[in-house]
Amino acid sequence: MPLTVENIISRIHLPANVPDVVPSIVMDFLVPDISLARAIDVSSSVALLDFIWARSVRDARSDRWSVARLLQSQPRYFRWEFSQALLQAVSCEDRGMVEWVVAHFPGCPVSGRVLEEVAARGWLWLLQLLQAQEGGALRCSKETLSKAAENGHWEVVHWLIDHTNTVQDNHRYLVGIAVGANNLEEYRWLKARGYGVDRVAFTESPQEEWPVRKEIFYDVLQRSRWMAGSALRDAARNDDVPFAEWLVTHYCKDGGTNLPHYSGAKAASEKGCLEMLQWHLKRLRDVIDLSEVMFLAAENGRLEVVKWLRTEYATKPSVDLFQGTSSHFGASACAFAMDAAAGQGHLDVLQFLHELCISLQTQRKAEHPGSFQHDAHIPHFGPQCSPAKCGHLEIVKWLFASRSEDSALANAGITRHLRLEPRCRKKQIISAMRQAVEHDHFEVVLFLHTMYVKCRDANKMQAELKRNLFWVRNDDEIRAWIEEH
DSSP: OOOOHHHHHHHOOOOTTSOTHHHHHHHHHHSOOOOHHHHHHHOOOHHHHHHHHHHHHHHTTSSOOOHHHHHHHOHHHHHHHHHHHHHHHHHTTOHHHHHHHHHHSTTOOOOHHHHHHHHHHTOHHHHHHHHHHTTSOOEEOHHHHHHHHHTTOHHHHHHHHHHSEEOOSOOHHHHHHHHHTTOHHHHHHHHHTTOOOOOOOOOOOOGGGHHHHHHHHHHHTTTOGGGHHHHHHHHHHTTOHHHHHHHHHHTOOOTTOSHHHHHHHHHHHHHTOHHHHHHHHHHOSSOOBOHHHHHHHHHTTOHHHHHHHHHHHTTOTTSBSSSOOSTTTTTOHHHHHHHHHHHTTOHHHHHHHHHHHHHHHHHHHHHOTTTOOOOOOOOOSSTTOOTTTTTOHHHHHHHHHHHTOHHHHHTTTOGGGTSOOHHHHHHHHHHHHHHHHHTTOHHHHHHHHHHHHHTSOHHHHHHHHHHHHTTSOOOHHHHHHHHHO
């Protein structure tokens, strides 16, 4: 509903002797009876707001029911409309609209939702204006302060604490936000106010911010020892062995458990910090299951870590790298690691694990010929493996090449998963094509199509492709190609 109210008003030229009611009738016909919030949503016209306000004053003197009349006849609706209109104006980031709303609703209490939205946008000028409107009675909640802090508007946080009736607490959550954001300046400001440290949900920060976070850790740990575990994980992510040693010496008294070092090992493996990984593993008691450590290295393409783990623990049968005794991955951690590497596009890791898998299966077959089960794995094209979905064309090509190496793989006795039945192979190709189409990876679609042609009767292929792929939302060019093929 386009509303160009200024144009409408400027184009209405009625004779001077026309009764005053006529312009109102004309405008009522042209402009629907809507709320101020709705008007702000559909138009940036202050003239439209002026007209709706004038309509409300006019209708208040009559018995006619209208939305506009409620503004002048229902006090609760008046206050509610103020909150809705102001919230909409703030959401539209239209300062002119905001100032109009505030000017026309003097003395109305400001809702918490409005304050949260204003604080999240860092509009200190509006908070000060609303404070003046309410005569210093603005009440600030924990949520309002949090919104400002989480969005980095610390000048708003300072003003709210100093100039409003804030909820009385020690603002520990603000300290947590400052620490989590590596904001040393604000952490010191809050600390100087005597605020303690609450639980902090640490997010991963850029490596260049590590010195700042480390300085915060040094200070915070003097008052909150529980943060030592988070500090140790962050040290692992940033390959800071000296800081990790300091933590273990002073704070990480693990009570005889592996938890701090196992968590650190996982973080180091994920980031490819080999020196840190080695440091943690040397301190682990009774190393048994490292399948999750191996999985994280494979998923994140840390080939150096994958190779080192294999070399280090190949001769230690008590250490579990692949069978997956961890509760997360069940009995096929090696398969999960290969699938993860494929889905993330790490071809070098996938190839290494594939060769390793063949080697392990050959060894197990020789050691246990009677009970040996063929469980070698090549990542599938189904929903659990996403190279096609993510557009990793080289991975897709390698998967097809590996599946055709039956003669070489037969010697290792692991072809159960590689010699797929034709029907199964077709279904997997269709599944992969569907994912590639849905995510606009046209080059992957074209490659998979050539593979599909090789295992399908061309006369039946076109209808099956359309039936399986045409419904998928996709680019116009891909849709046109599907129509052609």
